[in-house]
Amino acid sequence: MQKWLKATFTALALSLLLVSWQFNGFAFSAATSESANQKIEESTEKLRQAFNATATAEHMGADVHEAVANLNYALNYTRQAENLFIKGDFEQAEFLAESAIQLSEETLTLAHELEQQARAQSLIRLITPIALLILLITLGALAFWFSRRFWKRRQEEKFMEMKVKKSEGIMPNAAEDTSPTSANEEKLVMVAVLSALIVIAGLLISVSLTPAPPENFTSIYILNSEKKAGDYPKVLVLNKNNTFLLYVGVENFMGRIEYGVVQVKVANGTVVGESLPEETVMDFEKILVNTETWEFPVTLTLNQTGFYRVSFELWLYDEMNTVFIYSGSKSGLWLEVFSET
Numbered sequence: 001m002q003k004w005l006k007a008t009f010t011a012l013a014l015s016l017l018l019v020s021w022q023f024n025g026f027a028f029s030a031a032t033s034e035s036a037n038q039k040i041e042e043s044t045e046k047l048r049q050a051f052n053a054t055a056t057a058e059h060m061g062a063d064v065h066e067a068v069a070n071l072n073y074a075l076n077y078t079r080q081a082e083n084l085f086i087k088g089d090f091e092q093a094e095f096l097a098e099s100a101i102q103l104s105e106e107t108l109t110l111a112h113e114l115e116q117q118a119r120a121q122s123l124i125r126l127i128t129p130i131a132l133l134i135l136l137i138t139l140g141a142l143a144f145w146f147s148r149r150f151w152k153r154r155q156e157e158k159f160m161e162m163k164v165k166k167s168e169g170i171m172p173n174a175a176e177d178t179s180p181t182s183a184n185e186e187k188l189v190m191v192a193v194l195s196a197l198i199v200i201a202g203l204l205i206s207v208s209l210t211p212a213p214p215e216n217f218t219s220i221y222i223l224n225s226e227k228k229a230g231d232y233p234k235v236l237v238l239n240k241n242n243t244f245l246l247y248v249g250v251e252n253f254m255g256r257i258e259y260g261v262v263q264v265k266v267a268n269g270t271v272v273g274e275s276l277p278e279e280t281v282m283d284f285e286k287i288l289v290n291t292e293t294w295e296f297p298v299t300l301t302l303n304q305t306g307f308y309r310v311s312f313e314l315w316l317y318d319e320m321n322t323v324f325i326y327s328g329s330k331s332g333l334w335l336e337v338f339s340e341t
Contacts, residue, residue: 039097259317
């Protein structure tokens with residue numbers, strides 16, 4: 001009897017220990033999951049703050065290529081952390097999210113430094129034409145003053161010559177007569193010439209410092225598996241070639257950096273051209289500098305027969321409203337999938 005009781009108590013103790021261990025493991029896993037999720041959210045917020053600061057620095061005229069490269073690394077770390085979180089690898093997800101946070105903070109500091117440098121350079125660019133204009137005015141005034149002195153001295157010399165000639169009984173030549181009217185006319189001509197030079201110089205400086213307004217736009221295009229336009233897949237056969245490769249290209253000519261997301265949408269129907277509900281099957285993100293072209297591969301698999309419309313939409317981040325908005329740029333194609341009989 002005592003042996004039976006001892007065995008029962010031993011089994012009960014082991015059961016309690018096992019339950020306690022499972023509970024602690026579940027609590028630890030839940031805590032790790034919550035911590036990783038918080039880090040991922042923080043990394044996303046830090047990334048957007050760093051992007052806003054970088055956009056401001058670029059607006060001031062700074063070269064932000066280095067900052068944008070760091071932002072893309074932080075973006076990749078954050079997306080990898082999200083994927084690992086979905087797979088249940090919370091520790092690695094948290095580590096990558098912390099790396100993204102640190103990189104975004106470094107980029108934020110870099111962006112602020114670039115902004116300060118750009119402000120100083122902008123001030124210099126603003127002061128330079130003003131200083132040149134002041135210099136031109138000063139030179140014009142000095143030229144006028146010296147010309148006037150020279151003219152007065154010349155007039156005095158002519159007056160003395162005329163006085164000497166009169167005293168000697170020689171009549172002055174009419175061409176050498178210097179009346180007040182001719183003197184005033186010479187002054188007016190001189191002032192007009194100097195004023196015209198100053199105005200022309202000011203206009204030239206203004207035109208040289210005012211760039212032509214750019215034509216801002218974005219575009220998105222698709223290429224076939226050989227990175228060529230045309231010969232896109234049209235007819236697919238199940239279990240034969242229903243998995244296909246395309247390349248998607250995005251061009252940024254907005255005159256500034258852009259945080260772009262390409263949403264890949266698939267719609268299934270029965271008639272080509274009909275309006276169909278679309279499903280976003282995947283998306284791709286990248287931060288682009290001005291005039292940059294981004295090309296990336298997209299592999300898709302269509303597992304059911306019918307007509308499909310595959311669309312690629314470009315969405316851009318609006319830092320003022322902290323949302324992504326549709327840019328109006330879109331590309332796509334229609335495909336037909338049937339089973340081999």
